[in-house]
Amino acid sequence: GAGVSQTPSNKVTEKGKYVELRCDPISGHTALYWYRQSLGQGPEFLIYFQGTGAADDSGLPNDRFFAVRPEGSVSTLKIQRTERGDSAVYLCASNQGSNTGELFFGEGSRLTVL
């Protein structure tokens, strides 16, 4: 596709449920990032993939959060036993793998945990 695509755009779930958020990066982009953005805050780094491997997952808040990118393209962010504090917009971004390259963001997945 022409841009970074994220699904679903909105997800409402109940506390304790499992959630998967999907990101389809720009074709050919080797680097993929997940960020979390709460209202009125900047994007908070979660995890960064270079190809299939997680180059840095130091931003994942706890072991309920996990992300995969098995074929080096689409990535899935998985959240187990969701809590109300997980409610946020989850942004995915991709670039060509250079730290001086523009990050292209998706529209985000808005997660609401009731």
Place this chain on the structure above:
Amino acid sequence: GENVEQHPSTLSVQEGDSAVIKCTYSDSASNYFPWYKQELGKRPQLIIDIRSNVGEKKDQRIAVTLNKTAKHFSLHITETQPEDSAVYFCAASSSGNQFYFGTGTSLTVIP
């Protein structure tokens, strides 16, 4: 990791006036400093960036300055227009390919 601080958190200016947003960073290894604009409900989009080997960069009404010694960089918007109203984020990145963002500045341009 890197710590990026941004201020002010909100800024209101009259149309035609200038707006300045400032950021500081902590990691001396950071070498790339982009600025993103995010309109309400939209994705962040890059508006200008600067690399550590440059002190200033301009693109029409937008300019960014970098002071590596002091570890701070600033966004300058001149002749502001209502369509400049948005949230602006600064970021810092190093060779580790991390991008760390500031907390954002909500800019309102009053017609």
